Amino acid sequence: MADSTGKFGVGGLHHLGIPSRRQFFQLGAGAAAAAGWTFSGNALAQTERPSNPPDKPRGQVIAALSQEPTVFHPLMPGIEVDQGVWWQVFSPLWFIDPDGKFVPDLAREVPTVENGGLSADGLTWKIKLRSGVKWHDGTAFTADDVKFSLDLINNPDFRVRNRVGHSLVKDITVVAPDEIHWRMEAPYSPYMSILSLTFIVPKHILEKVSDPNSSPFHNAPVGTGPFRWGERVPGDHILLNAYAGYHGKGPYVERVVFKYIPDLTVLYTQFRTGQVDYTGLQGILPNFVQEAKTLKARKIFVSSTSSVEHIAPNLAFGPFADRTVREALYLAINKQAIIDALNYGLPTQTESFVPQEAWSFQQGLPQHKYDPTKANALLDAAGWVRGSGGMREKGGVKLEFTNSTTSGNAVREQTQQLLIQDWRAIGATMRVNNMPAAVIWGDFWQQSKFNSVIVGVNFMLGSDPDVTPRFGSGAIPAKGGRGYNTYQYQSAEADRLLAEGARQFDLAQRKTTYGDLQKLIRNDLAILPLFQGFIAEGVKEGLHGFRPNINTSTNCWNIREWYWA
C-alpha cells in the first residue's frame, strides 16, 4: 500500500489513527540507537522452510495488528491489515513469492507466451485452473467463479477497490470448468501482477445476494484459502480455523487469531510478555528493536518494505517548479542523520521509487551526497539571492514553503525539525503544517493543495514497476486526471517510457525501460527520496515458516506455512 502515512500506511513504524506514544513514557525502551545494521527483507528472512511441519494442524498463532481488519470482501476497498485476513481465507490465481516469482495457486500454471497462456501480442489470456479445489462450504471451485469475480469487479453497482487493468478485460469465456479465456482491450503487462493480488470470490454465494455491497458474506466470508472463517469479536479479534480441504501445502496450525492492539507500545509489551506470538502490522517501534533483540525466546526480523519514504514536492508550486531548487534542497538534506538518529539506523537510503529487492531496480543511480556548500552555490548561480534575513528569493518569489505530514507521527515530526535546520543553512524557509491522517490524505493530498509532504509510498503494483498512475501526465487529479500523480509531475519522456513498459512482456526489455524511467525520475527529482521503508517484526521462538515478502502488503501472507516445532 501506498502509504506509511500513519494509520493507513505500510511503513511499519508509522502508526496512524491513534498516534504513536513515543513521546510518552517509553516502557523499557532501549534508548541506545541500533546504529548501522540494516537488512533487506530476504537477508534476514527466516530461511527455514517448513521442513518438518506436523502431519496435522497443531496449536494456534496469535498475530497482533495495530489496526483492526474490518473489510472481509477481498474486492472492496481495504487496507493492509484487511489483506492479512484475505490471504488466509481466499486464494488468487497466482501469487508472488519473496523472490518476485509468480507461483500458481488457483491456476495450474502461470500463463506465458511459451506455455500458450498468453498470446505474443499480450491480448489473449488462457488460464488453466487447478481441479479438485473446494470452497470452504464444500462447493467445487470452477472457472465460473473466476469469471464471476472479474465481472463483479467491472459491475458499476459494486463498490470495488479499483478497476486498474480489470477494465481492459473483455470477452471472458469459460471454456471448461478448469479453463477460462479472455481478451484484453490493449496489452497491459502489469495485469499479471495485479491478478496476483486479486482474490477470487464464490459465485454460488454472491450471485444470490441482492446488494453486492452488503450481504452476510461480507462479515462471514467463504473462500478457498487455508483457513476458514471462525468468529469475529469486533474491536478485539478475528479467529480463523484450519481448512482441512485446502488445495495447497498446509495449514499447519489449527487456528489463527488476529488480535487488534491499537497502541504499538502496548502491542510490543504483549509480545514481550508472551501474550502474542507474532507482531504484525505495524510491527515493533524502532526504539524498541534493540531491546527486543535481547528478549529470550523471541526472534526479531527487520525487513524492507516496498514503501519509499520521501519528500513529495508539489511541482506546480512556485519554487519547486525550478529543478535547481529541488536539487539544492536535496543536497542540503542530511539523510544519514535522519536514518541514524531518528530511525535507529534501520532503513536503507535509496534513490529510486523501486525497492532495491525488485527485479526492476536500477543499479547505479546518482548517489545523494550531503553537500550544503554545493547547494548554496547552485542557488547562487540560479539567481536565488539571499535577502536581509538570509532567506533567498528570485523575481519576487521567496524560497519559502510549508511541509506537512500526519500529526502525531513522532519520527516524521522530528525529521521536519532536521529539515528546517538543514534548509535554513541554504537560505530556504520551511514551515510545518501537519494534520491528522483523515485530513491530510483527503483533498489536501489528492488535489495537490500542499507545498511539500513527507510520505511513504509503495509505488509498485504488486511486484510490477508500472507507475503510470503516479508519474503519468494524465494521472494528475488536480488537473482532472485519473490517478494519483499528486506531485503534478509531467514529462513527455516519462509518458513514453510508461506506455512502452506497459506494452512489453519481455522481462529484459521491461527492465531496461523501467531502468530508464528511474534514471529520469531521479534526474528530474520528481520526488526527494529519503529511504526505503522497513518493518521490524517479532516472532516467538519455535514458530517456523515466517518469510517476509516485499511483494505483498503484509508479511503474514503465508501463515499456511507456519508451524510450531
Add this chain to the structure above:
Amino acid sequence: MARYVANRLAQAVVLLVIVSAIGFALLHLAPGGPLSQFAASSQMTQEDLDRVTRQLGLDRPLPIQYLDWFGRMLKGDWGKSYRDGETVLSVISSHLGATLELMTTATIIAVLLGCWIGILGALRRYSLFDSLATVGAMIALSIPTFWFGLVTIYVFSVTLGWLPAGNRETVGDGSFLDLLHHLIAPAMVLALVETAMWGRFMRSSMLEVINQDYIRTARAKGLPEWRILTVHALRNALLPMITVAGLQFPTLLGGALVAETVFTWPGMGRLFLDSIGYRDYPVVMGILMFSAIMVLIGSLIADILYAVVDPRIRVG
C-alpha cells in the same frame, strides 16, 4: 410529579435534536472523510474515490444528508458502519458489554472505596489518615490515566507477571476466572480517579451532615455512635451522591476511552476513537446519540430521585 417528568423528557428530546445537529455538522465539516484511509493507497485513484463517495451518498448537500440520517434514525435505522458494513446498533451493542463490564466494576470499586475513605476522612478530620487521603486524592486526580495504565502494565505484567498486559480474555478460554484476571488492572486504573472523586465528595457531604443540629441532638440523646452514623448521618450524606452518580457517565466514558486503549479492551471508548479516526460517520453519530441519551437518562433519574426525596425542588 408526572408533569415534572414530562417537562424534563421534553427538554431531553430538544437537547438530543440539538446535539445531533451540532454533532453531525461538526463531524462532516471537519476536513478529511471516511475515504481518506484509501486516498494514500496505491490501489485507489481519485476516480475510484469519487465513485465510492457517490455510492455512499456523501456527495449530497449536508442538510440533505442530515435529514436523511435523522429521518432514518427516527424509524430505528441508525445506518451502517462504513468500515465493516454492520448496522450501527449491532456495532454499538457488540462493544457495549465490554465497556459496561469495565465501568460497572470500576464504579463498584470507586463507590465502596471512595465512600469508605470519605466517611473515615470526615470522622477523623485533619488526622494523618485524612491528610494522606487528601494528598492521595490530589495525586490520583492529577495522574494521566494513560501513564498510570502503562505503569500498571509495567509493574504487574512485565515485572511481576501477575496480571495479563491487556485484553478482555484469553482467546479460547473465556472462563469467569480468566475474565476476572483480565479485568483487575483496567478496572483498577479506571477506578483510581473515580475513587478520588467519590472520596472527596463523600467527605464534604459527611462533614456537612455531622455538624448539623440533629446529629448533636442524637448524640445528646445518648444514641450509640454507629447508629448516629448509619441511620442519621449516612443517609443524609448520601443524598448529594445521587447527583454525583447521575453525572458520572461522561467522566467514566472519558476514562474508559483511555483505559480501553492501553489495555486493548474492546469497548465503546476504543470504538469511538477508532470511528473518529476512520471518520466512520454513522458509528460516531450512533455513539454520540447513545452517549447523549445515557447522560440525559442518568441526570433525569438523578433529578427524579432528588425530587422524590426532596419535594421542595419539584418545579412546575
